[in-house]
Amino acid sequence: xxxxxxxxxxxxxxxxxxxxxxxxxxxxxxxxxxxxxxxxxxxxxxxxxxxxxxxxxxxxxxxxxxxxxxxxxxxxxxxxxxxxxxxxxxxxxxxxxxxxxxxxxxxxxxxxxxxxxxxxxxxxxxxxxxxxxxxxxxxxxxxxxxxxxxxxxxxxxxxxxxxxxxxxxxxxxxxxxxxxxxxxxxxxxxxxxxxxxxxxxxxxxxxxxxxxxxxxxxxxxxxxxxxxxxxxxxxxxxxxxxxxxxxxxxxxxxxxxxxxxxxxxxxxxxxxxxxxxxxxxxxxxxxxxxxxxxxxxxxxx
Amino acid sequence: xxxxxxxxxxxxxxxxxxxxxxxxxxxxxxxxxxxxxxxxxxxxxxxxxxxxxxxxxxxxxxxxxxxxxxxxxxxxxxxxxxxxxxxxxxxxxxxxxxxxxxxxxxxxxxxxxxxxxxxxxxxxxxxxxxxxxxxxxxxxxxxxxxxxxxxxxxxxxxxxxxxxxxxxxxxxxxxxxxxxxxxxxxxxxxxxxxxxxxxxxxxxxxxxxxxxxxxxxxxxxxxxxxxxxxxxxxxxxxxxxxxxxxxxxxxxxxxxxxxxxxxxxxxxxxxxxxxxxxxxxxxxxxxxxxxxxxxxxxxxxxxxxxxxxxxxxxxxxxxxxxxxxxxxxxxxxxxxxxxxxxxxxxxxxxxxxxxxxxxxxxxxxxxxxxxxxxxxxxxxxxxxxxxxxxxxxxxxxxxxxxxxxxxxxxxxxxxxxxxxxxxxxxxxxxxxxxxxxxxxxxxxxxxxxxxxxxxxxxxxxxxxxxxxxxxxxxxxxxxxxxxxxxxxxxxxxxxxxxxxxxxxxxxxxxxxxxxxxxxxxxxxxxxxxxxxxxxxxxxxxxxxxxxxxxxxxxxxxxxxxxxxxxxxxxxxxxxxxxxxxxxxxxxxxxxxxxxxxxxxxxxxxxxxxxxxxxxxxxxxxxxxxxxxxxxxxxxxxx
Numbered sequence: 001x002x003x004x005x006x007x008x009x010x011x012x013x014x015x016x017x018x019x020x021x022x023x024x025x026x027x028x029x030x031x032x033x034x035x036x037x038x039x040x041x042x043x044x045x046x047x048x049x050x051x052x053x054x055x056x057x058x059x060x061x062x063x064x065x066x067x068x069x070x071x072x073x074x075x076x077x078x079x080x081x082x083x084x085x086x087x088x089x090x091x092x093x094x095x096x097x098x099x100x101x102x103x104x105x106x107x108x109x110x111x112x113x114x115x116x117x118x119x120x121x122x123x124x125x126x127x128x129x130x131x132x133x134x135x136x137x138x139x140x141x142x143x144x145x146x147x148x149x150x151x152x153x154x155x156x157x158x159x160x161x162x163x164x165x166x167x168x169x170x171x172x173x174x175x176x177x178x179x180x181x182x183x184x185x186x187x188x189x190x191x192x193x194x195x196x197x198x199x200x201x202x203x204x205x206x207x208x209x210x211x212x213x214x215x216x217x218x219x220x221x222x223x224x225x226x227x228x229x230x231x232x233x234x235x236x237x238x239x240x241x242x243x244x245x246x247x248x249x250x251x252x253x254x255x256x257x258x259x260x261x262x263x264x265x266x267x268x269x270x271x272x273x274x275x276x277x278x279x280x281x282x283x284x285x286x287x288x289x290x291x292x293x294x295x296x297x298x299x300x301x
Numbered sequence: 302x303x304x305x306x307x308x309x310x311x312x313x314x315x316x317x318x319x320x321x322x323x324x325x326x327x328x329x330x331x332x333x334x335x336x337x338x339x340x341x342x343x344x345x346x347x348x349x350x351x352x353x354x355x356x357x358x359x360x361x362x363x364x365x366x367x368x369x370x371x372x373x374x375x376x377x378x379x380x381x382x383x384x385x386x387x388x389x390x391x392x393x394x395x396x397x398x399x400x401x402x403x404x405x406x407x408x409x410x411x412x413x414x415x416x417x418x419x420x421x422x423x424x425x426x427x428x429x430x431x432x433x434x435x436x437x438x439x440x441x442x443x444x445x446x447x448x449x450x451x452x453x454x455x456x457x458x459x460x461x462x463x464x465x466x467x468x469x470x471x472x473x474x475x476x477x478x479x480x481x482x483x484x485x486x487x488x489x490x491x492x493x494x495x496x497x498x499x500x501x502x503x504x505x506x507x508x509x510x511x512x513x514x515x516x517x518x519x520x521x522x523x524x525x526x527x528x529x530x531x532x533x534x535x536x537x538x539x540x541x542x543x544x545x546x547x548x549x550x551x552x553x554x555x556x557x558x559x560x561x562x563x564x565x566x567x568x569x570x571x572x573x574x575x576x577x578x579x580x581x582x583x584x585x586x587x588x589x590x591x592x593x594x595x596x597x598x599x600x601x602x603x604x605x606x607x608x609x610x611x612x613x614x615x616x617x618x619x620x621x622x623x624x625x626x627x628x629x630x631x632x633x634x635x636x637x638x639x640x641x642x643x644x645x646x647x648x649x650x651x652x653x654x655x656x657x658x659x660x661x662x663x664x665x666x667x668x669x670x671x672x673x674x675x676x677x678x679x680x681x682x683x684x685x686x687x688x689x690x691x692x693x694x695x696x697x698x699x700x701x702x703x704x705x706x707x708x709x710x711x712x713x714x715x716x717x718x719x720x721x722x723x724x725x726x727x728x729x730x731x732x733x734x735x736x737x738x739x740x741x742x743x744x745x746x747x748x749x750x751x752x753x754x755x756x757x758x759x760x761x762x763x764x765x766x767x768x769x770x771x772x773x774x775x776x777x778x779x780x781x782x783x784x785x786x787x788x789x790x791x792x793x794x795x796x797x798x799x800x801x802x803x804x805x806x807x808x809x810x811x812x813x814x815x816x817x818x819x820x821x822x823x824x825x826x827x828x829x830x831x832x833x834x835x836x837x838x839x840x841x842x843x844x845x846x847x848x849x850x851x852x853x854x855x856x857x858x859x860x861x862x863x864x865x866x867x868x869x870x871x872x873x874x875x876x877x878x879x880x881x882x883x884x885x886x887x888x889x890x891x892x893x894x895x896x897x898x899x900x901x902x903x904x905x906x907x908x909x910x911x912x913x914x915x916x917x918x919x920x921x922x923x924x925x926x927x928x929x930x931x932x933x934x935x936x937x938x939x
Contacts, residue, residue: 004561004593005528008320008399013585017597018541018556025542025610025651050554050597052586054546137390144389163387164718165413165634167420169556170648170709174716188401190392196315269308 009197016043016185017050018169019148020132023183024050024057026173027130030183031123034060034080034087036072037248038205039134039186041079042194045203046185047132048083059086061131063122065114066096067250069227075206082204090122102252103231114250120156123180130173130181138190148187154178192271199264211244211262222255314396321527324403324418324451326442327428332459336428336497336518337391337404338369343504344519346393366498388418397523408438412445412667412681413634416721419449420707423527426455426518431464431494435477441667443478447485448630448683448723450703452530454482454490455521462496466509484670489525493518531594535697536560536568537621537705538614539650544599552583552599553608555651558704560616561593562600569617570606571695576617578603594704611652613695613705618818621705625693628725630665631658631686633678635712635719641677645719649694649708656690658710678720688722699723758838764795766835767937768828768860769928771844772853772907773870774899775885776877778916782870783844785925790840795938797840800827815896821852828856835864840937848904866935868928869910872917874899911935 006014023030032047034040047056062076080087095113102110123131137144147163149171164172173181186194198205216223217236224230226238230252243256244267261267327333341347359368391402403418405411419425425446429439439456446454456478464470471494482490493502494513501507502517516524541555562568562579569576581601582592592598600614608614615621633639639658647656663672664684678684699706710720759765769786771779783799790797806813810826813819824847831841847853857865877899878886889897896902907913912931914924932938 003528004531004533004591005319006595007316008318009316011320011595014556014595014597017585018595021542021554021597022651049585051544051546052583052599053550054544138392144391145387165417165721167417167709167718167721168704168707169421170707172648172709172711172716172718174646174711174713176716188390188392190394190399192315192394193399196312199312200316265308265312268312272311 009193009200012189012193013046013049013197015169015188016046019171019183019185020047020050022171023130023132023173023181027181029126029128030058030130030132031061031088031126031128032056032058032132033119033134034062034076034085035134035248036062036068036076036079036206037134038194038198038209039136041203041205042189042197043132043134043186044079044083044085045197045201056083056085059088059126061122061126061128062087062089063115063118064089064091064096065118065250066091067101067114067252069206069208069225069248069251069254071208072206072248075204079204088126090118090125092118092121102250107253111253123156128180129175130183132183132185134186135184136186136189136191136194146184146187148184149173150182150184151175152180152182156180158182192268195264195268195271199268206248208245208248209267211242211259211266213240213242214256215239216241216243216256223257224255225251227251311396318394318397318399319527320399320401321424321522321525322401322403322422323424323426323522324405324415324422324446325426325428326405326415326445327426327438331428331430332497333404333428335369336426336457336459336495336503337402339497339500339503340519341391341393342367342369343500344393344395369497388414395519395523400522412441412632412683415442415445416449416632416634419446419451420721422449422451423530424453424455424522424525425451426457428457428459429474429478431458431460431470431474434474435481437668439478440481440670443482443485444667444670448632450700450723452488453525453527455518456490456492457497457518458492458494459497461494461501461507461510462499466494466496466501466507468510468512471513491515491521491525493521532559532702533561533593534559535619535621535702536562536614536616537695537697537702538562538600539652539695539705540608540610540612540614541651542610543608550601551605552581552601553614554597554599556597556704557592557594558650559594559702560619561591562614562616563591564589567617568602568614569620570602570608571613571615571620572623572693573606573608573612575604575606577606611650613650621695621697621702623693623695625690626659627688627690627694627696629686629688629708629722630699630725631678631684631710631723632721633680633682633684633719634721635717636680637712637715637719638680639678639684639720644713646711646713647688647690647694647708647722648711649696650705652692652694654690654692654694655713656688658686659689660687662686685725686722696724698726700726762796762838763939764840764932765864765937766838766840767864767866767932767935768831768835768841768843769866769868769932770831770847770853770856770860771842771868771870772847772910773916774872774874774877774904775846775897776880776882777870777872778880778921779844779846779870781921782914782916782924782928783842785921786928787842789925789929790938793938795840796838797842798834799842799844800831800834801844802846805830815902817849817896817902820847820849821855824852824856825859828859831856832860835860840932846898846904848898848902850905850907853907866911866931866937867907868931869907869913870916871906871913872915876917 051057100110100113135143147166151164152158215226215238217238223243242260244259244261245256261270325333356367389404391404393400405414405418427439427442458471458474475492494510495502497503501509504517504519506517537558537560539555539558540553544552544554564579564582566579568579579600580603582589583599584596641658644655644657647654662685664675664682665672667683697705706724708722709718712719771783773779780801787797787799805827810823813823831843834841888894889900898904
């Protein structure tokens with residue numbers, strides 16, 4: 001018999017494709033932010049699927065900070081070339097020339113310049129009216145309330161008190177001139193969903209997600225990678241450790257975790273164990289039979 | 302340490318997990334936050350670090366047990382900080398299912414938020430405090446869940462520990478709420494006695510309530526059957542985007558709103574009414590044979606047809622309504638009240654049209670379900686309205702189709718989403734699309750106006766044309782009466798003609814069967830013919846079972862109210878079956894005829910016929926005279 005019921009991942013995939021197509025149908029100049037990470041990889045794959053056998057009908061936008069890991073730039077160029085994407089790289093020359101960095105400015109100001117401000121300029125320059133981002137609601141508390149279509153005023157600002165209600169799959173994309181919408185097609189995905197999708201779809205991701213021997217220093221309880229600009233503090237000694245990155249950003253501000261997960265399956269395993277350490281043994285209970293439930297029904301404590 | 306599990310089987314298992322979206326309604330006082338916290342904790346979905354800080358916080362607050370409310374209880378803090386209380390989405394999973402909770406505040410002023418969370422939910426959990434029993438608020442939550450068409454309801458009777466886990470308390474709440482639910486006709490309601498604070502019946506069966514033999518909450522959430530919640534019957538495919546990457550490929554992209562479509566099937570494109578065949582279906586770029594909701598697909602059709610966003614593809618024998626006047630329930634979501642004189646923007650499926658809320662019939666008090674007259678709708682008000690659209694939409698009733706029955710209302714000045722709407726079945730005022738709606742063809746037709754006026758015809762014939770529409774069961778004596786009336790009228794010098802099943806079904810309508818759709822089309826065609834005959838000056842006596850009120854109302858609309866007279870030829874089913882002149886009842890009883898009115902299909906008698914004839918007890922002569930007298934009285938003949 002045919003089962004006419006979608007799995008979790010297929011449901012999420014269908015929903016994301018619906019969102020991406022809706023934006024392309026209703027907006028004049030959409031763009032997809034491409035940050036090189038796993039969420040970006042998944043989002044780009046969904047966009048490919050949404051318009052197959054055609055090409056993705058909008059450009060990918062990467063905001064260049066000059067601070068990403070070299071492997072990331074390398075991966076970005078390969079990935080985009082392989083899928084024939086129209087990659088636009090925006091460089092906030094003023095800040096780059098001024099040598100903005102987190103060591104002197106502090107991370108908050110550095111981010112504000114190299115990322116937020118640069119992004120606003122990039123969107124303004126491209127006159128984009130809709131920008132896809134890979135953010136997920138499970139990432140942090142404030143994101144849990146974020147809409148799929150997040151309205152931004154003509155200054156690119158978000159007003160959490162004034163969000164549009166979002167019902168069914170009817171998205172309200174009406175804006176005035178110079179206003180824009182940030183769109184989050186992965187809103188309902190979790191980190192584990194993303195990894196499962198990367199695994200089943202065989203989506204390329206930056207090798208830094210996988211465990212390898214890397215030169216690191218331990219700083220304030222974090223594992224910090226050593227790159228060109230990394231300045232050693234007194235008493236800090238580089239050491240070679242087996243570790244991997246759970247998230248990827250600029251190298252001065254991205255920490256690694258000790259891990260031996262060197263392929264996708266091991267990453268998924270690590271995530272399941274880390275999140276539900278006892279769940280996996282529980283899973284086996286579930287798989288085999290429901291004897292425990294039966295015992296409890298009978299009065300077992 | 303060697304893992305004691307098989308990773309491959311876990312991954313395989315994860316890939317077959319499905320997704321359940323549920324909404325929780327209740328206030329902090331009902332223990333909603335505690336319940337969610339307990340659910341996440343007992344199903345091992347909380348990070349270790351979160352848990353240890355929770356333990357610390359609970360100790361600081363002077364609690365002996367972990368207070369799970371603190372885990373999710375952002376609400377109070379938010380209220381104090383003046384941040385908008387909103388819908389928060391939380392995620393968790395078990396080996397069986399992935400869950401998304403739309404967590405919404407329960408107080409009256411947050412109806413808007415609850416509606417938002419409910420719009421996509423498969424299931425709603427309504428919390429009732431066992432100590433307080435069924436409150437107005439509990440009823441309101443049930444009403445909203447039913448309004449938004451949530452298929453499954455769980456009534457969590459919480460804080461059972463405070464009533465000594467009493468079965469009697471639980472049962473009386475079940476009785477009271479079940480009685481209330483009867484008014485709402487929800488599809489599936491389950492009651493679970495629990496104590497979220499102590500974890501009774503949340504994840505594991507409670508030893509404190511051995512009298513309860515149902516499932517604990519989590520196991521219910523894991524096992525509730527959601528696969529058949531989708532409408533897999535009525536295929537509706539709103540075209541979202543036309544994909545044309547090259548000359549050889551033209552795909553119509555969209556999400557299957559309902560129903561199932563297969564390669565090779567005949568489909569109709571609406572509103573043009575063009576019929577074609579499905580040549581290919583692609584999902585995520587790959588060819589498939591079949592598609593169903595909520596898949597996002599691209600469809601390639603056999604013929605070149607002009608199709609654009611906002612059109613809809615369906616099966617020719619099962620089409621939505623094409624309506625520019627729509628009745629709906631509306632939930633107002635803006636601080637600016639509804640303005641009946643304004644034009645709003647309506648987004649329905651993939652179509653955006655302008656329209657006006659032309660009538661506000663009443664508003665519903667969600668606490669008592671009573672109707673109140675009103676001249677506007679304020680934030681959180683629920684009202685019954687009529688929508689007048691500049692262009693028609695292809696829609697269905699919300700209760701049968703959540704996607705083609707819903708719409709949002711947008712304020713064109715602020716661009717804010719100001720209301721959510723749900724289409725109500727008013728089939729007698731709507732028209733089916735497809736079959737009769739060749740609008741593309743109609744566009745090129747202009748009614749031709751002749752030189753003979755209706756008045757001149759009236760003088761010629763000596764009467765005002767009318768259609769006497771006789772409705773009644775098979776065998777009630779309609780045709781006998783019709784021909785008798787025709788004979789008398791002709792003798793009196795009137796030009797008249799009988800239309801009945803026998804002379805229509807053998808020619809004009811021989812392509813139609815007896816399903817509800819075919820009956821609709823049968824009556825529509827007869828009504829059109831009757832109208833033409835009336836226009837030519839004839840009196841028409843139409844003798845048709847016409848069992849559905851909606852179809853007769855449609856006939857009335859087509860013929861025109863002023864020349865339509867409904868005559869109810871009334872004889873009891875027993876009498877008709879006894880007479881059975883064509884031996885049809887006997888066949889129907891043997892199951893040889895499907896959809897036979899009175900036996901296997903309904904007959905809806907007229908509520909206010911222009912004339913009711915008792916054909917069971919009165920003689921034919923008496924009844925003919927009654928009709929002639931009526932025609933004179935109503936001014937059709939003199």
